Amino acid sequence: MGVRPIYGRMRGWVWIALAFTWCLQGCSEGATERKVDALELMALEDVDGTLRPDEVHLRAQLLQPLEGEQPNLGMRNSAYWVKVSGWQGAPRNARIILDNPTVDSIDAVILDGPRVLGRQRSGAAYGKTEDLIPTFNLPLNVDHELWFRVRSTKPLVLPFTLTQVDRVKTMRVQRDLALALYTGIVLAILIYNCFLAFSTGQQAYFSYVLVVLTVGLVQWSFNGYDRLIWGHIPWLARNGLTIMGASSGLAALIFAREFLEVRRYTPKWNRWIQGLLVIYASALLAALLNQPLLAYNLVNLGALSAPAMIVLSLISWRRGNTSALWFFVAWLIFLVAVTTQALRDFGVLPSTPVTALFMPLGTVFEMLLLSFALGNRINLLKRSSDAANAKALAASLENERIVKQQNAELEMRVQHRTEALGQANAELSGALDELKGAQDQLIQTEKLASLGQMTAGIAHELNNPINYVQSNATSLRRDIEELIEIVDAYSEAFAAMAEGAHGAQAMAEAAAEKSRKLDLDFLKEESRQLVAGILEGADRTTKIVGGLRVFGRMDGDKPVKASLAELLEASITVLGNRARSKAKIEVSLQQDVPELWCQSGKLSQVFMNIVVNAVQATESRWSDAEQRIVRVELKHLMAMGEGVNTLEVRVQDNGTGMDEETRQRVFDPFYTTKDVGKGTGLGLSIVKGILDDHGAQVEVESTMGDGTTFILTFPITDEAQTKTEAA
Amino acid sequence: MTEETIRVLYLDDEEPNLFSFKAAFRRDFEVHTCNEPHKAVRMLDDAEFHVVLSDQRMPRISGVEFFELIMPDHPDVSRVLVTGYADTDAVVDAINKGQVYRFVSKPWNEEELRNVIKAGYDLNRSRVNNAQEGQQVLAAMDGFVGDLDRLTADLNSGHEANNVAQELSLLKGRMMEERIRYGRWVELQNSRSK
Numbered sequence: 001m002g003v004r005p006i007y008g009r010m011r012g013w014v015w016i017a018l019a020f021t022w023c024l025q026g027c028s029e030g031a032t033e034r035k036v037d038a039l040e041l042m043a044l045e046d047v048d049g050t051l052r053p054d055e056v057h058l059r060a061q062l063l064q065p066l067e068g069e070q071p072n073l074g075m076r077n078s079a080y081w082v083k084v085s086g087w088q089g090a091p092r093n094a095r096i097i098l099d100n101p102t103v104d105s106i107d108a109v110i111l112d113g114p115r116v117l118g119r120q121r122s123g124a125a126y127g128k129t130e131d132l133i134p135t136f137n138l139p140l141n142v143d144h145e146l147w148f149r150v151r152s153t154k155p156l157v158l159p160f161t162l163t164q165v166d167r168v169k170t171m172r173v174q175r176d177l178a179l180a181l182y183t184g185i186v187l188a189i190l191i192y193n194c195f196l197a198f199s200t201g202q203q204a205y206f207s208y209v210l211v212v213l214t215v216g217l218v219q220w221s222f223n224g225y226d227r228l229i230w231g232h233i234p235w236l237a238r239n240g241l242t243i244m245g246a247s248s249g250l251a252a253l254i255f256a257r258e259f260l261e262v263r264r265y266t267p268k269w270n271r272w273i274q275g276l277l278v279i280y281a282s283a284l285l286a287a288l289l290n291q292p293l294l295a296y297n298l299v300n301l302g303a304l305s306a307p308a309m310i311v312l313s314l315i316s317w318r319r320g321n322t323s324a325l326w327f328f329v330a331w332l333i334f335l336v337a338v339t340t341q342a343l344r345d346f347g348v349l350p351s352t353p354v355t356a357l358f359m360p361l362g363t364v365f366e367m368l369l370l371s372f373a374l375g376n377r378i379n380l381l382k383r384s385s386d387a388a389n390a391k392a393l394a395a396s397l398e399n400e401r402i403v404k405q406q407n408a409e410l411e412m413r414v415q416h417r418t419e420a421l422g423q424a425n426a427e428l429s430g431a432l433d434e435l436k437g438a439q440d441q442l443i444q445t446e447k448l449a450s451l452g453q454m455t456a457g458i459a460h461e462l463n464n465p466i467n468y469v470q471s472n473a474t475s476l477r478r479d480i481e482e483l484i485e486i487v488d489a490y491s492e493a494f495a496a497m498a499e500g501a502h503g504a505q506a507m508a509e510a511a512a513e514k515s516r517k518l519d520l521d522f523l524k525e526e527s528r529q530l531v532a533g534i535l536e537g538a539d540r541t542t543k544i545v546g547g548l549r550v551f552g553r554m555d556g557d558k559p560v561k562a563s564l565a566e567l568l569e570a571s572i573t574v575l576g577n578r579a580r581s582k583a584k585i586e587v588s589l590q591q592d593v594p595e596l597w598c599q600s601g602k603l604s605q606v607f608m609n610i611v612v613n614a615v616q617a618t619e620s621r622w623s624d625a626e627q628r629i630v631r632v633e634l635k636h637l638m639a640m641g642e643g644v645n646t647l648e649v650r651v652q653d654n655g656t657g658m659d660e661e662t663r664q665r666v667f668d669p670f671y672t673t674k675d676v677g678k679g680t681g682l683g684l685s686i687v688k689g690i691l692d693d694h695g696a697q698v699e700v701e702s703t704m705g706d707g708t709t710f711i712l713t714f715p716i717t718d719e720a721q722t723k724t725e726a727a
Numbered sequence: 728m729t730e731e732t733i734r735v736l737y738l739d740d741e742e743p744n745l746f747s748f749k750a751a752f753r754r755d756f757e758v759h760t761c762n763e764p765h766k767a768v769r770m771l772d773d774a775e776f777h778v779v780l781s782d783q784r785m786p787r788i789s790g791v792e793f794f795e796l797i798m799p800d801h802p803d804v805s806r807v808l809v810t811g812y813a814d815t816d817a818v819v820d821a822i823n824k825g826q827v828y829r830f831v832s833k834p835w836n837e838e839e840l841r842n843v844i845k846a847g848y849d850l851n852r853s854r855v856n857n858a859q860e861g862q863q864v865l866a867a868m869d870g871f872v873g874d875l876d877r878l879t880a881d882l883n884s885g886h887e888a889n890n891v892a893q894e895l896s897l898l899k900g901r902m903m904e905e906r907i908r909y910g911r912w913v914e915l916q917n918s919r920s921k
Contacts (some may be wrong), residue, residue, distance in 0.1 A: 012874060026917050116817055244867040441740050459811060459812035460784055460810075460811040462811075463811030463812060463832075463834060464741055464743075464744065464811050464833060466833070467744060467747070467811070467834035467835060468741075468743040468747040469834075469836045471747035471748070471750070471751050471835065472743075472746075472750065474751060475750035475751045476750075526750055530746075530747075533746055534744045536743060580786070581740075581784060581785060581787070624787075625786055
């Protein structure tokens with residue numbers, strides 16, 4: 001809905017402009033008839049402006065005739081004396097008028113020879129409002145001469161005409177009316193665009209408002225109406241037009257720069273525009289410094305900006321700035337208007353009220369077109385902003401769609417992930433089962449390892465007594481044979497002696513000799529010792545086998561009633577030499593402890609494991625075996641009042657000890673301080689498991705560099721019994 | 728062969744074993760027993776032994792470690808390891824570190840052990856003989872070189888060539904004798920090792 005109003009607005013403005021044209025035309029109709037060409041003009045240049053009226057007639061021979069309806073003396077600083085003739089015979093109510101409000105000063109002088117008969121002053125510098133179309137009385141005597149002294153800082157165009165007083169009045173009214181109309185239109189445009197400027201906040205509108213204001217003021221100045229505003233100030237009267245002209249130039253250039261987006265479309269032209277701005281600014285400065293001629297010339301130079309704008313807008317349009325076409329047309333109209341004005345001033349075009357209309361009409365159309373252009377541009381901007389909005393809306397809709405889609409995808413993914421998680425969970429449980437299997441296997445391995453340790457120990461322990469039993473038996477047989485030999489020799493000698501046979505003495509001597517040679521005494525002693533050795537060996541073998549019996553089946557899970565004292569003893573015996581040879585093992589076992597339902601094989605594994613660790617700890621600390629001490633204690637702790645009824649096993653060593661971390665992790669599976677391959681790291685974790693099965697507590701006290709104590713506490717309760725029985 | 732008495736040292740931490748050993752072999756060899764490794768070292772330093780036996784498992788020091796200890800001072804003595812139970816580590820160590828001559832497990836077979844000790848003695852003897860023979864041959868060679876030097880000096884100082892030639896032929900005779908003697912010894916060694 002914001003796109004449409006341009007047509008409505010345009011149509012409205014066009015109607016107003018047409019009405020204005022028609023009106024002006026109507027107003028100026030009468031004037032066209034009274035073209036007075038009877039007047040003859042002769043001019044005398046007074047370069048310094050110092051000639052007095054009485055001196056003028058003396059220079060009559062220097063007078064130059066002025067040709068054309070609108071003689072143009074150009075822009076000079078000199079004053080001109082113009083002798084007007086041809087008015088003779090005019091009616092009484094006839095008056096001479098000089099319809100050029102930009103002439104600074106006009107002195108009408110009636111001369112009779114050197115004598116000044118009458119004098120009448122007018123011109124911009126005199127600032128009288130009624131003198132906008134100054135009227136001058138004719139001399140009463142036809143012999144008298146009518147002279148005008150004119151001087152201006154603007155081009156000296158002198159459209160002298162002879163006219164009736166009534167007509168002048170009508171002309172003034174018409175002129176006022178035209179300017180009022182013009183002003184009305186300008187004000188309408190001004191106010192409307194002012195409103196737009198503030199409501200849109202577009203900077204282009206502000207500069208446009210400035211353009212309209214200054215152009216309107218220029219037209220006021222041009223028609224002399226400026227003095228209505230500031231009254232009679234000679235300085236302003238002389239410089240007002242140039243100030244306004246320069247200001248409007250500045251405003252137009254600033255507006256053009258913004259409107260045509262010079263920096264975007266035609267960046268190279270920015271220099272030119274800056275140059276033109278400098279020219280106008282200098283003009284303004286010159287006018288303010290009261291240098292009207294220089295200022296006027298500078299403003300004229302600045303008029304170059306009109307063609308420049310035309311070319312610039314065309315280029316801008318070619319480069320895609322569509323609004324530039326409006327601008328082009330506007331400036332073309334303005335240029336045509338200015339050119340027409342100039343041609344009229346120079347007399348190329350007839351100075352009729354119609355041609356006089358070109359300039360104000362041109363400016364009005366220019367302003368209107370610029371207004372349309374601005375509206376168009378704003379609409380374009382709005383359209384592009386609407387398009388951008390639509391795009392943004394589409395983008396946000398698209399975003400929404402994408403978000404929805406992503407949500408759906410996300411849900412799907414969550415579902416997938418959930419399924420995957422379920423699967424992973426199942427896999428993990430599988431892996432856990434496998435791990436448990438592996439752990440069982442490892443425990444089995446550890447069991448086999450301790451079985452191997454035990455076997456080695458048992459083999460060594462058994463082989464030694466077997467060795468000497470066997471060896472002693474062999475030796476004993478030999479000793480006995482020798483003893484029998486001696487006995488035989490003696491018994492033969494004894495028999496012979498009894499028979500009184502010859503040589504019995506010799507036989508007895510031979511027997512004695514034999515017993516000496518075989519060392520009878522030694523043989524007797526050796527035989528006794530060999531027998532003692534055999535007995536000892538047999539005893540030791542019995543003891544070891546008895547110890548083994550206590551273990552029961554190595555991996556038997558069946559609980560048996562066993563004494564921890566016997567179990568400990570058997571374990572240490574089985575460890576035997578292997579442990580005993582490496583460290584001093586002090587055993588202090590309370591013998592009268594109650595029996596405990598337990599898995600004896602597993603418990604012996606526990607005891608062996610802990611004792612072997614203790615021995616190894618002492619080995620790491622002491623190089624001399626004498627200093628390595630492992631103490632194994634068993635105590636029955638009973639305090640009925642506190643409900644304490646436990647068996648306590650303490651295994652204490654004076655080895656290296658552990659740091660706090662090791663102490664805390666000592667039962668962790670796979671945690672080992674031994675070299676790679678030397679320990680599975682499972683021994684103590686299995687110990688812990690077995691002790692847990694027995695409902696036993698295990699505590700580790702350790703001081704780094706001082707030794708470690710394992711304290712196992714076995715409860716003697718019916719629960720413990722049932723528990724182990726259930727296991 | 729065994730004109731000489733075979734001197735045997737047995738080291739074991741268990742007294743009954745020492746007694747059994749002595750009772751079993753006292754008729755065949757001159758048996759010395761000991762239950763302390765450092766005592767055994769002293770005994771080896773004090774008198775010559777042909778064969779040393781040691782138990783593997785003892786407090787403080789193993790049999791292999793004991794052999795390692797005595798090797799630098801008594802390289803020729805034959806080492807026999809006696810053990811109730813041998814794991815792989817012990818066997819590997821016995822061969823690599825202790826350079827054990829034989830490996831006997833408990834309970835021992837008396838006859839077998841006797842033969843092991845005898846063979847150990849032979850090994851010891853041949854090691855010692857080899858060393859002695861080597862010394863003897865070297866000494867003979869040194870003597871010949873000295874004689875040759877002397878004869879060369881005589882010849883240079885203008886002794887009569889006839890005398891020198893006579894001496895040379897005598898020297899040749901002695902060298903031939905030594906050669907024959909050494910040849911017989913080598914033959915003997917070869918026949919023994921077969």
